[in-house]
Amino acid sequence: MEQGVLYLASQSPRRRELLQQAGLDFAVLEVDIPELRDATESPQDYVQRVARAKARAGLAQLAASEGGVVLGADTEVVLDGDVFGKPVDADDAAAMLRRLSGRTHEVMSAVWLVAEGREQGDVCLSRVRFATLSEVDIAAYVASGEPFGKAGAYAIQGHGATLIEHLDGSYSGVMGLPLFETVRLLRRFELAAAR
Template sequence: MKSFILASGSPRRKELLEQAHYSFSVKTSHVIEKVEEGLSPAEVVQQLASQKAEEVWKKNKEAIVLGSDTVVAFGDEILGKPEDKEEAQAMLTMLSGHTHSVYTGVALYSQEGNKMFYEKTDVEFYSLSDDDIAMYIRSGEPFDKAGSYGIQGFGAYLVKRIIGDYFAVVGLPIAKTMRELQKLGITPNM
């Protein structure tokens, strides 16, 4: 059986693959992320996922390597991880009462070739009071999450509705990923 490597240190991606019964190892990519100017959010996540997968694959060419990246986009603005409480507050205030888009890109590298794809999910937030935002920031969740929130944790409190793949918002569109892995001979260990 081919070896399967997740090129990500994300505990959420690891958990999703474990829940899908995959056998894999984790080799975190340490690539310095570089994005070309003028790319759409869909292109950005695919480029970043590809950079991560390629870096790990170059050292493990016998394996199937999965890289992934997620961004939050509000209009034309891509929101990264907040650097501090003030930036988290500004992002959450911006998203309050509005719909934004979450893009997750996936890159699969193998000797058979490379495959990239993405999923876009629209997320609508409730209108948040200053107290709602302050409470969420006190939870500590915003600081390692794109857009300053995680849908799978306490951040679920912020979300009114989603249109698209919930798991893509968490960090990996697992159903589509499973179908692409199957084409490469990687199947759940059941």
């Protein structure tokens, strides 16, 4: 049923885990794309652009004869129009968690597929409500090290799940790769079995 080779343009262990969970075979490509939002760019345009840029950078690494399909993805936490990337240090992580405390934020997760002469993408939007966090809660979570390397300074698949009161949307999307949207795109590229 599968035609061609799927490549993941990401070093994220969470994205690899999610693709494996979906039963997909893939190879990993290393890409280095600057993740800087333009001041005029909406959060959704930003996550789509970054996901597309990763996929295109991955495709550029392949020889034309390889005929692969490259998947790029980006996930961002958005509150009050501000995009929360990965914290640069403990103070930054704590500041993000303070802002998220007791509030509902959006998680935008974009997935983009690129093949020679063809590309298509999708965005998954989830809403996450955090519990009200004390300074002790925040300090303990930051000290655990889990917030680092995670958009919004938390990991839903880890201890960060204990901070979340409610999720409206996609668990895998908040984790870093919306599986429903990803597999739907892969079917269009004939890289996943049709239901």
